Amino acid sequence: MNITKKTDGTVLYLALDGRLDTTTAPQLEAELKGSLDGITELNMDFEKLEYLSSAGLRVILAAQKTMNKQGKMTIRHVNETIHEVFEVTGFIDILTIE
Numbered sequence: 001m002n003i004t005k006k007t008d009g010t011v012l013y014l015a016l017d018g019r020l021d022t023t024t025a026p027q028l029e030a031e032l033k034g035s036l037d038g039i040t041e042l043n044m045d046f047e048k049l050e051y052l053s054s055a056g057l058r059v060i061l062a063a064q065k066t067m068n069k070q071g072k073m074t075i076r077h078v079n080e081t082i083h084e085v086f087e088v089t090g091f092i093d094i095l096t097i098e
Contacts, residue, residue, distance in 0.1 A: 001016060001017065001018035001019055001020060001024035001027060001028070002016075002017040002018055003015070003016060003017075003027065003028060003031050004017070005031065005035065007035075007039075010038060010039055010040040010041065010071075011039070011040070011041040011042075011043065012035055012036070012039045012041070012042050012043070013043045013044075013045065014028075014031070014032075014035075014042070014043070014044050014045065015044075015045040015047070015048065016028070016044065016045070016046055016048065016049045017048035017049070018048070018049070018050060018051075019049075019050055019051040019052075019053075020049060020051065020052050020053065020055075020056030020059070021051060021052075021053040021055055021056060022053060022055040024056075025053070025055035025056050025058065025059045028056070028059050029059045029062070032059070032062075032063050032066075036063075036066055036067070036070070039067075039070065039071065040070060040071030040072070041071050041072055041073075041074075042063065042067050042071070042072070042073040042074070043073075043074050043076060044060075044063075044073070044074070044075045044076070045076050045077050046075055046076065046077055046078045046079070046082055047076070047077035047079070049078075049079070049082055050081075051081070052081075052082050052085050057085070057089060057091060060075075060091070060095070061091070061094070064094060064095060072096065073095070073096065074096045074097075074098055075095055075096065075097050075098070076097075076098045078097055083097070
């Protein structure tokens with residue numbers, strides 16, 4: 001998985017490309033841990049995300065909990081497959097998806 005990161009003041013943009021699974025979830029987790037200090041808005045672009053496992057969901061949930069305390073998190077460009085994962089797991093009710 002590739003992560004493209006851009007910061008604009010207190011806004012962090014992350015674009016994910018590939019698979020967010022057991023192998024790559026620690027990569028995203030480390031990226032988020034090192035990047036969220038002072039961030040009030042986290043925007044994640046899932047346009048090129050092909051697959052999302054429970055390990056990926058765990059990292060997304062942890063990011064959402066962090067951002068609930070310091071601002072907001074939005075997930076954009078979710079494809080049909082990933083949207084279905086969010087629906088089945090109930091994440092659709094927890095996350096802000098555009």
